[in-house]
Amino acid sequence: MESFAQEHVIGIPLASYAYASEEGKPSCSALIHKKNKKTSFIYRMNKLNLKTDSYMQGFKQHLTLGPKISETIKGKLSFGAKVLQAGSIEKIFRQYFVVEKDEKLLKAFQCYLSTTAGPIAGMLFISNEKIAFHSDRPLSLACPKGERTRVPYKVLIPTKRIKSASVRENLYNPDEKYIDVVTVDGFDFWFMGFVSYEKSFKYLQHVIPELR
Secondary structure (H helix, E strand, C coil): CHHHHHHCCEEEECCCHHHHHHHCCCHHHHHCCCHHHHHHHHHHHHHHHCCCCCHHHHHHHHHCCHHHHHHHHHHHHHHHHHHHHHCCHHHHHHHHCCCCCCCCEEEEEEEEECCCCCCEEEEEEEECCEEEEEECCCEEEECCCCCEEEECEEEEEEHHHEEEEEEEEECCEEEEEEEEEEECCCCEEEEECCCCHHHHHHHHHHHCHHHC
């Protein structure tokens, strides 16, 4: 499973063993018991959750957070407490994700990940091996048997699986920007809400072979 994780893009509310195990395995994960089923599940969930319905919809969701703003603030406070407890962002990164022996964390940025369900607040980690997103707060998911479980929303993209990345603007409002990351599998990931898009993209340029 470890080799599988390193070669594929993972971008789901995790229920697979390799990543959910770090914070407890939800009962739903027992349903995914064969490697071929894991691959199919990841593909379907990526298609369902990580592609925005349209260009304008993504920005509308990003700018109109509505009642979720209180949850966002709580999430950031909770993440800050975790950093203080762990001692550094580097240690948080190693707690959240499987880290290779020679892998080094270069930078971490607070941002939003755009999904069809709305923007998700979290932290984007950039290392020399991958870019990875972890939500500030866990998401509540319904399991097939009717019960609910709370799991973190994670995205893991090995740098060698990234086809392109660019800073894009809203055609109707150039002040509204997002970083669009496209994988060799044809998936688009929109990261928004950076304090400085130029600074964030600069770090991406250092780790993505096609942008060097």
